[in-house]
Amino acid sequence: MLLIACPWCGERDELEFHYGGQAHVAYPADPEGLSDAEWGEYLFVRDNTKGPFAERWSHAAGCRRWFNVVRHTVTHQILAVPSDRPTAAGRPKPVTA
Amino acid sequence: MSHQLPEHPDRLWRTPDPKRSYDVVIVGAGGHGLATAYYLARNHGITNVAVLERGWLAGGNMARNTTIIRSNYLCEESAALYEHALKLWEVLPQELEYDFLFSQRGVLNLAHTLQDVREGTRRVNANRLGGVDAEWLDADQVREFCPIVNTSPDVRYPVLGATLQPRAGIAKHDHVAWALARKADEYGVDLIQGCEVTGFLREGDRVVGVRTSRGPIGAGRVALAAAGHSSVLADLAGLRLPVQSHPLQALVSELLEPVHPTVVMSNHVHVYVSQAHKGELVMGAGVDPYNGYGQRGSFHQIEHQMAAALELFPVFARAHVLRTWGGIVDVTPDASPIIGPTPIENLFLNCGWGTGGFKATPASGWVYAHTIATGEPHPLNAPFGLERFTTGALIDEHGAAAVAH
Ligand SMILES: Cc1cc2nc3c(=O)[nH]c(=O)nc-3n(C[C@H](O)[C@H](O)[C@H](O)COP(=O)(O)OP(=O)(O)OC[C@H]3O[C@@H](n4cnc5c(N)ncnc54)[C@H](O)[C@@H]3O)c2cc1C
Ligand SMILES: [Zn+2]
Numbered sequence: 001m002l003l004i005a006c007p008w009c010g011e012r013d014e015l016e017f018h019y020g021g022q023a024h025v026a027y028p029a030d031p032e033g034l035s036d037a038e039w040g041e042y043l044f045v046r047d048n049t050k051g052p053f054a055e056r057w058s059h060a061a062g063c064r065r066w067f068n069v070v071r072h073t074v075t076h077q078i079l080a081v082p083s084d085r086p087t088a089a090g091r092p093k094p095v096t097a
Numbered sequence: 098m099s100h101q102l103p104e105h106p107d108r109l110w111r112t113p114d115p116k117r118s119y120d121v122v123i124v125g126a127g128g129h130g131l132a133t134a135y136y137l138a139r140n141h142g143i144t145n146v147a148v149l150e151r152g153w154l155a156g157g158n159m160a161r162n163t164t165i166i167r168s169n170y171l172c173e174e175s176a177a178l179y180e181h182a183l184k185l186w187e188v189l190p191q192e193l194e195y196d197f198l199f200s201q202r203g204v205l206n207l208a209h210t211l212q213d214v215r216e217g218t219r220r221v222n223a224n225r226l227g228g229v230d231a232e233w234l235d236a237d238q239v240r241e242f243c244p245i246v247n248t249s250p251d252v253r254y255p256v257l258g259a260t261l262q263p264r265a266g267i268a269k270h271d272h273v274a275w276a277l278a279r280k281a282d283e284y285g286v287d288l289i290q291g292c293e294v295t296g297f298l299r300e301g302d303r304v305v306g307v308r309t310s311r312g313p314i315g316a317g318r319v320a321l322a323a324a325g326h327s328s329v330l331a332d333l334a335g336l337r338l339p340v341q342s343h344p345l346q347a348l349v350s351e352l353l354e355p356v357h358p359t360v361v362m363s364n365h366v367h368v369y370v371s372q373a374h375k376g377e378l379v380m381g382a383g384v385d386p387y388n389g390y391g392q393r394g395s396f397h398q399i400e401h402q403m404a405a406a407l408e409l410f411p412v413f414a415r416a417h418v419l420r421t422w423g424g425i426v427d428v429t430p431d432a433s434p435i436i437g438p439t440p441i442e443n444l445f446l447n448c449g450w451g452t453g454g455f456k457a458t459p460a461s462g463w464v465y466a467h468t469i470a471t472g473e474p475h476p477l478n479a480p481f482g483l484e485r486f487t488t489g490a491l492i493d494e495h496g497a498a499a500v501a502h
Pocket of ligand 2: 009
């Protein structure tokens with residue numbers, strides 16, 4: 001079982017979270033202009049990294065917010081979570097692998 | 098009073114050093130890689146073949162699965178493929194001259210909600226139209242067929258009925274691998290263990306061999322059969338796959354007297370149980386939700402599946418868990434496998450079997466061997482090509498795949 005640090009609520013056990021897959025997958029900037037192959041890639045293809053992986057989790061049974069984590073997919077060690085709570089200046093910075 | 102395990106034949110296989118090149122190099126000596134090598138030789142006369150395995154023969158998911166074999170899938174394309182496999186399972190022990198305890202004790206897929214009942218009866222009808230044996234049982238008939246299932250209406254998710262495929266069952270997975278390996282070896286195929294593929298040899302757009310921990314090996318054609326590690330390998334060739342790797346775990350109890358006459362699966366309360374030939378109860382459940390390569394799963398999945406098992410089978414209340422383990426399964430967006438050529442010349446792909454590829458082993462080998470030998474998919478795997486993720490012609494088997502992912 002993973003111990004995941006929600007940036008707003010602190011460390012909670014995995015059961016409170018919902019997994020959201022790879023982080024930083026942007027919605028296509030020009031959806032009208034995409035070919036079928038590019039749509040297929042956007043919808044169905046994600047990195048499947050063996051090693052440090054930037055991914056999204058939602059604290060579904062807590063504050064219900066989404067945030068990013070870098071987790072090692074072999075050891076399951078969580079290597080980075082956003083450290084700052086959101087401020088008036090905006091949301092915490094995303095972490096990258 | 099458990100079953101006697103069959104005696105092994107005197108000779109299994111050689112352990113040759115790799116040659117400098119082969120007509121076909123298969124990456125991964127799991128069931129699928131071995132079955133492919135066997136059918137390349139048997140059906141197509143191609144015997145200058147190596148199967149490269151980074152660990153030991155059939156030590157991956159082939160050694161970790163819960164051995165359930167059935168063909169009651171919903172979509173025509175899948176039912177046809179898995180039914181081809183089931184027909185091969187029925188003749189293979191004799192053909193391979195190796196008893197692997199294929200036991201057609203039937204598989205029940207339980208229904209606990211009105212929606213389950215509708216899905217189940219629809220699948221029974223679809224299967225019958227497709228020539229796959231299937232029956233619908235009501236709760237009383239479930240109790241008759243498998244008396245240890247709790248069919249009381251007073252549980253949280255009462256059993257409302259079940260689909261039954263009588264020809265389905267289980268087999269002894271290690272023996273299946275050894276049987277295929279032995280025959281492939283007899284045809285002259287080189288089975289090379291402790292040989293990790295670390296890259297590909299290219300000439301322009303073509304693959305002409307592989308780099309390995311035991312040096313470069315030339316190949317007319319390279320065929321991936323690496324299950325949970327397929328995208329790691331494909332990355333080395335510059336190919337991105339619509340596949341995600343997840344931990345899936347299983348467990349066994351101590352040995353018990355024969356109490357469990359069939360295989361019972363429940364998608365809704367999420368557990369499946371059979372009794373192995375020696376007497377262990379073999380149980381599995383869903384995948385862990387997150388990506389992982391660690392070959393272990395979360396403990397809460399075990400708690401969840403044990404709670405479900407106890408409600409369905411109160412008779413198991415005092416059984417002890419003996420072992421738990423995990424494997425890494427490769428899941429696709431439509432819960433169906435990918436088998437076919439790739440955009441890279443001479444590189445072939447067989448992956449994405451997810452939580453359910455053991456049952457397909459012989460058919461997977463049959464159609465993959467055809468694809469590698471001819472360069473074109475067999476009619477049975479033509480719908481399962483990589484291009485379906487561009488055309489949108491998905492084969493959505495999430496319901497009939499029977500394990501949540
Ligand atoms: C817990 C569990 C329960 C399951 N239960 C069932 C079930 O009841 N019924 C069912 O039908 N299916 C089941 N499955 C799924 C089934 O086991 C798999 O779909 C199937 O085994 C995959 O094909 P394979 O046998 O070739 O894979 P594997 O046996 O995993 O073979 C792949 C091989 O490739 C090797 N490899 C990887 N990378 C490299 C490399 N770079 N170089 C060389 N070799 C490499 C690996 O070491 C491995 O031996 C289950 C799986 C798990 C984990
Ligand atoms: Zn929170």
